Amino acid sequence: VLENSFPHMKGYYLALTDDAxxxxxxxxxxxxxxxxxxxxxxxxxxxxTLCDPLAVQPDHVEPLIAEAIRLxxxxxxxxxxxxxxxxxxLSEDERLEESRLYKNHYLMLDRPLExxxxxxxxxxxxxxxxxxxxxxxxxxxxxxxxxxxxxYRLYVETRKRLGLPPQPYVFFRSLWDVFHSGxxxxxxxxxxxxxxxxxxxxxxxxGRCSTEYLGSDIACRDLSPDHFLYWQAIQMAHREGFKIFDxxxxxxxxxxxxxxxxxxxxxVTDLPQYYYPRAVVNHASHMETxxxxxxxxxxxxxxxxxx
Numbered sequence: 001v002l003e004n005s006f007p008h009m010k011g012y013y014l015a016l017t018d019d020a021x022x023x024x025x026x027x028x029x030x031x032x033x034x035x036x037x038x039x040x041x042x043x044x045x046x047x048x049t050l051c052d053p054l055a056v057q058p059d060h061v062e063p064l065i066a067e068a069i070r071l072x073x074x075x076x077x078x079x080x081x082x083x084x085x086x087x088x089x090l091s092e093d094e095r096l097e098e099s100r101l102y103k104n105h106y107l108m109l110d111r112p113l114e115x116x117x118x119x120x121x122x123x124x125x126x127x128x129x130x131x132x133x134x135x136x137x138x139x140x141x142x143x144x145x146x147x148x149x150x151x152y153r154l155y156v157e158t159r160k161r162l163g164l165p166p167q168p169y170v171f172f173r174s175l176w177d178v179f180h181s182g183x184x185x186x187x188x189x190x191x192x193x194x195x196x197x198x199x200x201x202x203x204x205x206x207g208r209c210s211t212e213y214l215g216s217d218i219a220c221r222d223l224s225p226d227h228f229l230y231w232q233a234i235q236m237a238h239r240e241g242f243k244i245f246d247x248x249x250x251x252x253x254x255x256x257x258x259x260x261x262x263x264x265x266x267x268v269t270d271l272p273q274y275y276y277p278r279a280v281v282n283h284a285s286h287m288e289t290x291x292x293x294x295x296x297x298x299x300x301x302x303x304x305x306x307x
Contacts, residue, residue, distance in 0.1 A: 001178055002046060005171035008034045009046060014067050016060055026055035028064040028082075032075050037292055042072050042080035047167075049104065049210065049249040049271070050085045058089040065093060069276055079280040087272040097278035102271040103252050105261035107245040109238045116234065119265025125227060132228035135192065139232050142187035142199075148176055151187055151199035155215030156305055163297035172201075172213075179203075188233055190216075190225040198225035202233055209237035210246035230264070 002009050009031050016026040029051070030042045045051040055061050065082075072080045082090065085104065090096055107116065120126045142148060152169050159166040179185035184205055190198040198216035202209055211233065216225050237245050247261045249271055262268065275281045 001171070001174045002031060004174045005168060006046075012042075012071055014064050014071070016055075016063055026053065026057070026060035026064060028053045028061075028068060030068055030071065030080070032077065037296065039078045040076060042068065042075065042077050044068075044080075044082045048083065049246070050083075052084045052086050053082070053090075061089050062093070065090070065095070065276075069095065072276065080276050082274045084272050084274065085269070087270075087274075090274045091272070093274070095278070096274040096276055097281040099273045099275065099281050100270045101252055102249050102273065103258065103268050104249060104271050105247040105264070105266040105268050107234065107247075107264065107266050109234075109243055109245055113235060113238055116238070116265065117231075121263035121265075124260075124263045128224035128227040129231045132190075132224040132231075135223045137197075137223060137225060137228050138191045139229075140189040140191050140196070142189055145173070145176065147187060147189060147196075147199075148172060150196050151189065151201070151215055153215075154196070154199055154217060155213060157218070158215045160300060160303075160305060161218060163301040165296060165300050167213075175201075188229050188236075190228050190232075192220065192223065192225075197223065198229055200226075200229040200233060204237075204242065207243040208246055209233065209240075209242040209244070211248055 003011055012030045012032065014028045014030065015024045017024055028044060030044050031046050032040070032042055033046065034040050044053075053061050053064055055064070068080055068082075082096075083102075084090060087098070091098060109116070117126065120129075140147070142151065149169075152172055155172075156166045175185050176187075184203060186202050186204065188200045188202065189196050197220040199214070200211060201213040202211050204210070211230070214226060214229070234245050247264065247266060250257050250261060252258065
């Protein structure tokens with residue numbers, strides 16, 4: 001998906017194999033990014049919330065990191081970055097510097113829906129869900145590309161309001177083509193009558209249902225379509241036996257989004273990121289406050305949607 005969507009990204013798939021039968025024992029996917037905004041860097045994995053090294057035994061991680069460092073040197077990367085949920089054994093690696101700028105909010109789905117709903121903030125969440133239901137919003141699960149295009153229109157509008165660059169349509173089309181048939185990607189749409197007013201793209205895998213991309217019509221904000229879709233997604237995940245409902249990655253300094261996610265009765269945990277060389281951690285951690293990034297956000301707010 002990433003290589004088909006972004007010409008400035010190339011994947012390298014590091015694997016530790018068994019000498020006897022060649023079986024893969026551990027793995028670490030890394031993507032080389034050549035960007036005018038961030039420079040050359042290796043990342044595991046762009047846009048992903050959770051992407052720990054794929055290893056059962058802790059001692060299998062060290063050779064993967066060593067090879068990633070060598071690869072970074074061969075590609076003349078400014079630095080490498082590994083995003084994780086479970087920090088050990090990376091936290092013990094003296095070559096790497098740890099940063100904890102991001103948080104992950106999630107709901108455990110091991111209780112009745114009534115109990116889950118009671119954990120929501122009464123005014124900010126439960127009241128808005130009821131308002132959406134009284135507004136006669138209906139749920140539509142997308143089944144074809146015409147729905148994907150309608151969602152993308154709302155997504156672009158939403159990113160423009162936030163001053164953030166949208167991912168290109170080819171990225172969403174590739175996600176759809178690769179993962180939709182296996183029900184790993186689903187697109188939930190909120191309708192008022194026959195009009196789509198919001199969409200939420202979710203990923204499902206290994207007991208986890210994750211919210212990833214949201215788009216909504218600002219003119220319909222008073223109907224609370226976003227809250228409606230989150231609640232519909234939670235009910236769907238609970239009904240299908242998923243264990244965790246994941247609200248994704250949030251920068252800890254984003255007070256508004258942190259508060260919104262906490263009001264869904266979520267638990268919160270750190271998402272440690274590890275950098276090599278250690279000296280770049282301050283540069284990487286402050287990338288989103290750089291003048292380039294601030295200029296890009298201002299351009300996104302003002303530019304025509306076609307641009």
